[in-house]
Amino acid sequence: MLVLSRKVGEAIKLADDIEITVLAVDNLRVRLGIRAPRHIDVRRIMPDAQVVEANREAAVVADPAVSNGILSKAATAKNQEE
Amino acid sequence: MHSNLIEEEISADTIRDKIIEFRDGLPGFPASRQFVMAQRPEEKPFVWMHSVSDPGLAFALVDAYAWTKDFELEVDDSELEELGSLDPMDYAVYFILRIQKKNNRTTLQAKPNAPVLVNIRTRQARQVVVSLDPSQEKAEALCLQL
Numbered sequence: 001m002l003v004l005s006r007k008v009g010e011a012i013k014l015a016d017d018i019e020i021t022v023l024a025v026d027n028l029r030v031r032l033g034i035r036a037p038r039h040i041d042v043r044r045i046m047p048d049a050q051v052v053e054a055n056r057e058a059a060v061v062a063d064p065a066v067s068n069g070i071l072s073k074a075a076t077a078k079n080q081e082e
Numbered sequence: 083m084h085s086n087l088i089e090e091e092i093s094a095d096t097i098r099d100k101i102i103e104f105r106d107g108l109p110g111f112p113a114s115r116q117f118v119m120a121q122r123p124e125e126k127p128f129v130w131m132h133s134v135s136d137p138g139l140a141f142a143l144v145d146a147y148a149w150t151k152d153f154e155l156e157v158d159d160s161e162l163e164e165l166g167s168l169d170p171m172d173y174a175v176y177f178i179l180r181i182q183k184k185n186n187r188t189t190l191q192a193k194p195n196a197p198v199l200v201n202i203r204t205r206q207a208r209q210v211v212v213s214l215d216p217s218q219e220k221a222e223a224l225c226l227q228l
Binding site: 043048051054056060061070072073076077078 | 140142178226228
């Protein structure tokens, strides 16, 4: 990995047409401005390993025989709770 | 505004049976970008989120505001901007539920610090990570036993 330091307001350039500017920094968050041609797909990489893990645990193999009716039962239980 | 479009009434029901898109993917499932929100009336406020590309994959969700009465959410404007609008009324918020079966009991547990935001107008969705204080987290992580 190439590691660079930039101050707020400074930028880096990738290839000829992608510019990434550091707009603001606070304790936990860096705001980046990205200037790139339309066809360049810019996406966040979700870093949170915990969320990945939780989602995997929550994933349901959609087997109607198993999952059928669970949510209507849940709705009934939730309504009774209130 | 010069528009002949008649605005249909927008509510969370608007996205029922519609395809929503996670442009950044759902964490852990990068290949599944599109999901259908399936809900039978008797299942409200719960909803199944079925992957379009992987028909075997689904998640059970619950409307965050129905799950916890005092639910509040603070999200960075820049995240909302990318989903298409800054108006809180345009968003439905869900918790993903973990379903566990033990000794004939079914437990549903929410993951409160990683809600799913769905813009009900643009149908763009994203799972966001929020920081909750411990008491809030405990309250919202409530289990429902069936």
